[in-house]
Amino acid sequence: MSTVSGVAILTALTVFIVALILWVSRRWGSNDDSVVDQIDALLPQTQCAQCGYPGCRPYANAIASGEADINQCPPGGQAGVDALAELLGLPSKPLNEEHGTPQPPMVALIDEDRCIGCTLCIQACPVDAILGAQKMMHTVLASECTGCELCLAPCPVDCIDLVPANRPTIYPKPDSIAIRVQS
Amino acid sequence: MDWVFILVSAALVNNFVLIKFLGLCPFMGVSSNLESAIGMSLATAFVLTLASVASHMVSVYVLTPLDLVYLSTVAFIVIIAGLVQLTELFMRHAAPLLHRVLGIYLPLITSNCAVLGVALLNQQNTHSLVDSAFYGFGAALGFGLVLVALAASRERLALADVPEAFKGAPIGLVTAGLMALAFMGFTGFAKL
Numbered sequence: 001m002s003t004v005s006g007v008a009i010l011t012a013l014t015v016f017i018v019a020l021i022l023w024v025s026r027r028w029g030s031n032d033d034s035v036v037d038q039i040d041a042l043l044p045q046t047q048c049a050q051c052g053y054p055g056c057r058p059y060a061n062a063i064a065s066g067e068a069d070i071n072q073c074p075p076g077g078q079a080g081v082d083a084l085a086e087l088l089g090l091p092s093k094p095l096n097e098e099h100g101t102p103q104p105p106m107v108a109l110i111d112e113d114r115c116i117g118c119t120l121c122i123q124a125c126p127v128d129a130i131l132g133a134q135k136m137m138h139t140v141l142a143s144e145c146t147g148c149e150l151c152l153a154p155c156p157v158d159c160i161d162l163v164p165a166n167r168p169t170i171y172p173k174p175d176s177i178a179i180r181v182q183s
Numbered sequence: 184m185d186w187v188f189i190l191v192s193a194a195l196v197n198n199f200v201l202i203k204f205l206g207l208c209p210f211m212g213v214s215s216n217l218e219s220a221i222g223m224s225l226a227t228a229f230v231l232t233l234a235s236v237a238s239h240m241v242s243v244y245v246l247t248p249l250d251l252v253y254l255s256t257v258a259f260i261v262i263i264a265g266l267v268q269l270t271e272l273f274m275r276h277a278a279p280l281l282h283r284v285l286g287i288y289l290p291l292i293t294s295n296c297a298v299l300g301v302a303l304l305n306q307q308n309t310h311s312l313v314d315s316a317f318y319g320f321g322a323a324l325g326f327g328l329v330l331v332a333l334a335a336s337r338e339r340l341a342l343a344d345v346p347e348a349f350k351g352a353p354i355g356l357v358t359a360g361l362m363a364l365a366f367m368g369f370t371g372f373a374k375l
Contacts (some may be wrong), residue, residue, distance in 0.1 A: 005249055009245060017264075018265070019274070028272060028273060028277075165309060
């Protein structure tokens, strides 16, 4: 008798908890998040803030909540807008020139003779691509730099230049976007 | 029983990690980075308090009347696993950033023996509902305190000139041992 009721109670407890979890996942499901993730995956991850948001993820959030339009990302170019339109089932539209125009891939280069080691560019870099310390020479990790230009303005001695990047595109995942656009 | 007394007893005098040696895996595993240690202790505090209340209710209103106290361990494990899952779902909704930071650590709370230990000790000591909640919260306070303290010292140790053979986990274990010795100083401050 005791064994049977024990099994029954444990089963009931488990069923109750599973039902609670199912209800909560319906109620607060992660569907919204996965849309944000998908939008974020299409954005170029330059973190350049040209869209008017502090980075790609906040912009993805704003698109998902209907706050921002899909054509505010110049580094993504027209291909990026088209990919976002396809993902969200919206008509594609031309890139909004107010936020800038697509540029060829660039990478920042510090003129190391002129650098005074002020660390201002390190604080400005959204992807932590600049190495250096107080009163030490700074340098850019070319593989991490997205060419977002955010380090140019803070530099007090104007020792940072953008040079053409030695790579075909600034996308971290160039294939996925290209295939989307072609198909 | 005085609630402050329970809190101090569970957090310091009978610290779950350093005196009872429960929950050592997250204690060593998540203590290499201060930020994740803080997140982990917050998540554990939440789950631990909820789990001690829920397991107390199941124990008193379901298991004891039906004479099924011998099933407590299994029932508590089911409750804790469900609560962790619920916490993860809720956290993903309410604090996505925290969820990203904790990521893989959150499901680890399921196997944190301190959580099960609190539930079983509550039952053993026949705490009332409020007492159980305070005991769980006190245990979480103590867990968070030593976890954050160890993470802070290990972050400094990472920069220190540690002998080659002691680098990484060994010096972490030595540090934890020294902390346990220090916590023995609390013995006798308050007895439960």
